[in-house]
Amino acid sequence: MLENKRGIIYVISDSLGETGELVAKAGKIQFNTSISDIKRFPFVLEKEQIDEILYEAKEDNSIVVYTLVVPEMKEYMRNKCDEYGIPAIDVIGPVIDALRLMTKKEPLYEAGLNRRLDADYFKKVEAIEFAVKYDDGKDSRGIKKADVILLGISRTSKTPLSMYLAHKNVKVANIPLVPEVDPPKELFEPIKGKIIGLTNDPDKLNHIRIERLKALGLDYTANYANMERILNELDYAEKLFHKLRCPVINVSTKAIEETASIVLSIIREGEQL
Template identity: 60%
Template structure:
């Protein structure tokens, strides 16, 4: 059998057509095949070039084109050239038109339109990664919110959760042996949230963490005396900063995040973010 070519033509990325093509080909014992994806086909001249190549390769055409002129051209060309073709968009679109009497937008790539909210969310997530765990204290003055707390008080997961709501969060671990960054004292205390946990819960979490890392559970990291020392140190720092404190012991990440947003609002911090 000669090599099978499948042309996937799309006005967006063409991922849908390619995945469908792969799924269908997998149902056959075909070893020699090639799927060629043509994304962002938005003008007729480009489309004509692709279809002429397709004719030479005797290919099967799969297309996801919402522009009626382009999709009709593919259908007509393939019919005249006896090229097998599958339209993955318009039959379903026509069915919805028939059911709803609504007019489609026919806007290419609309599902992937990158709006301002999307860019803000990406920026916030990148910010949270960059300024996680005190990697670069310079980020504290740029943050919408700063989380502080000892190890295993959910600083990182909370930072990422809030970042997905377009909030730029930096977090700083509180360790008795490590000096606090000067930037922490240069920002308003109402932009700082302290996180704490109960000694028992910290002991449990840290024991489990050591087990995952393959370390002995007798390490000082999980000892009750060390935990109490860290909690006392953290309390002193938070008192000095005058920031609100949340005990995360019995709270899910979503619940703690909700409390943080409420506190920020009460503190008069206008985040002006998408927090839905």
């Protein structure tokens, strides 16, 4: 008998169906094991798809939770559920109706608007992937492709700044500066991007590096945190910045957002030249 079968919730959506599934889960949790499953059917845009799903649902002890916005599809869903005797819940319809009364405007009735991806989204994703690929000097070829090339010794906020700028759709490559390692030759060749140096105060670098070593369980008296070593690295970086004639930002008293704002200003100034 159907009444002895554990129930199944069918979630049907013209988008991903996440909203309907969350509502179904919120209801299901109140009934312990009485409901066996939630089946989600995303991107249901044709009546034939509704037919196929409900043909299966009518054989189960089921209810339908749906998030459809196109009126014709909603009506078809209601009629079919009535025909098969399947209880159906329109999750988003009452919200749209209430908003229509409040705004005195007609909704767009377009499926999947909350998931529509615009060009800006793809630019952001591309910039984030770029920042990851060309982080910490992994591949110097990124210098030729980047909008901004950040140079600095260890613990000058190169990586967090790169990721923050990536979320502003800026492609960033960052290069660590080490006195014993020659800088990439691409820095001295014609490039489209803007080279920017990052520096920090010696005392702050000393403190940050000691804490970093402690966090890694390493000897905090190692050469990495030695003040003489830090001063040597800063001197090396300063000479390279001078050679490249690039702007330099001291990050010692600046939040990432503030440093990023300065970088964006430098980019805009360069575009106006």
